Amino acid sequence: MIPALFVFGYLAIVLYIGVFAFRRSKAREGAEDYFLAGRSLGPYVFLFSLFGTNMTAFSILGSSGHAFNNGVVTYGLMASCSALIIPLTIFLVGTRLWALGKRFGFMTPVQMFRDRWECSHIGTVIFVVQAALLVPYIIIGVMGGGTTLNAISGGKVPYWFGGALVAMVVMCYVFFGGMRGTAWVNTFQTILFLCFGAIAVIVIGSGMGGFKNAIEALRSSPSTAALLSRERISPLFFFSYSFIPLSSIAFPHIAIFCLTARKMEQFKRTVVFYPICILMLWLPCCFLGVVANRMTDVPQIQQKIEARRTLAAQGSQLSPGERDSLRSKMSADDVLLLLLDRYAPLWLAGLLGAGIMAAVMASDSQILALSTMFAEDVFAFYEGKARFGEAVQVHTGRIFVVLVTIVAYAIALKAPQSIFELAVQYAFSGYAALAPLLIAALFWKRSTKWGALASTVWTAAAVIAVAVFQGLVPAPAPGPPIVTWSVAGIDVLSRTPGGTAVLGFMPVVPMTVMSVLLIVVVSLLTAGPSGSTIVRYFPSKSEIKAA
């Protein structure tokens, strides 16, 4: 229970930061101040809060759990490609979004799309798809709060209460503090969970008597040796994963966050230090996840290893239901908590638990982004702002924050977590496939609203198709996939133990490639925006000099 008290203390600090931000911004009640912190964030707050916004519960708990079951491949699969692609997209796309936001007053990507492609209802379609892909994230965040608090307190804090408490704290600081409160809280959280990685490695490493023996033991056992290399993953699957980080800049909360910087200079530190932040957080979590396989004296870890062994050895003879049951038993998102419980003194486990909670509470910026999108792309666009004024628009945004939190909490209480974990997987692929929209709008004069619509509709249809396919064809046991469609001896569509494969790639690859093709081909076949719009978005060098 002592670690849980530290977490309660942490939640109180977070709440105070949010209220402090509210008092700071009380004199400025405008929409731009509430939703974008008045476009005034400084370099360090911008770096840490943008990084914190991008990191979710998965970055600490999920990455170590994935590494526990899949080995060292987790870092290369999810972290190092993000270390290259995310800062690159911030450099190329984020800076341009910021400049357009500053110049034309945009507060959401949909506002920019509507103006850039001279459209209105197509913008609404993009809004709907973006919002639908964002909602599972918010629900997962509420669920993560409940399960983490439950685990940290040793089961003394019930799931419903933990979820309610975390949701309430997040709702309060987003409601009062808006973007400023969210950014300050994210900065505090990021510093906390970046420290977490280093401290956890030192504490657990010294508790285990060093890592050399643990790695040697893992290498000498046939059942764990494969965890130290990537032999169980195909290079095509590994390559597919490098498309996933494209989703980052297409997430509305990240794109909106790019509009909050005071100056473009603020992007410089973020672009350079982002890969280092990834390294500091993900490397310890992945490594500790792998090493946890040596902790066979911890009963919960032993159960997970047993479930994994059974699934690998007898999976093909089991029913889909039995396989799902084993998969849920080998789910290892709590291995870091178990390691801390085993090796860290109580007070340190409490502090580290607060670090974990910091990563779990990432739903704040998503709730705020959804509220900003609703207030700007729907309420203001459909005359609400013109009719009722800016103050009412901000109140509407705040009420939306409360409603979204209540609905997310209600769903989190009823629905099984696995459904939303899957939905989040689809969301990554979906947003990666929406990234070409941003790139086309910012870099390609000839792109049109019809190209954007084709790409958006394709993305929505593909996400639904993958979900339906995985619902109809149960996941096979570890080993060869179930081929459901092959042409001339080539496996076109397969159901793999972890998801779906199209020509051996993850669905994100064909989804993104087709999205690019559609936006290019349809744009070339349809009429583009007027010349005046093109001139505003792509001024000549002489016009820039004159400005």
Added chain:
Amino acid sequence: MRRMLLATSVLALFLLHQDVWFWRTPDPLLFGFLPIALSYHALFSVAAALLMWALVKYSWPSHLDMPEAAQAHGRRDAAANSNTIEDALETGGPINKEDRT
């Protein structure tokens, strides 16, 4: 020339991410405990940071950073593109939604 060099570096680093040459072995272990698949990608992250530094240093899009006056001018331009100029000026939003799809 400089841009070409930086673009090539980005592409080269992306290709270096697909390190099939260390696929089936944990060796060599960095510091005696870090398998090569982890240490290689940790170094890859550091290389990514260095490349980002080079991009920021040599290819920073400073032309996007327009002075305040030009930004205000841009908002006026955007507003002029709207059919309800007063609303758009007030909101800073350039949306002209009538007669649009």
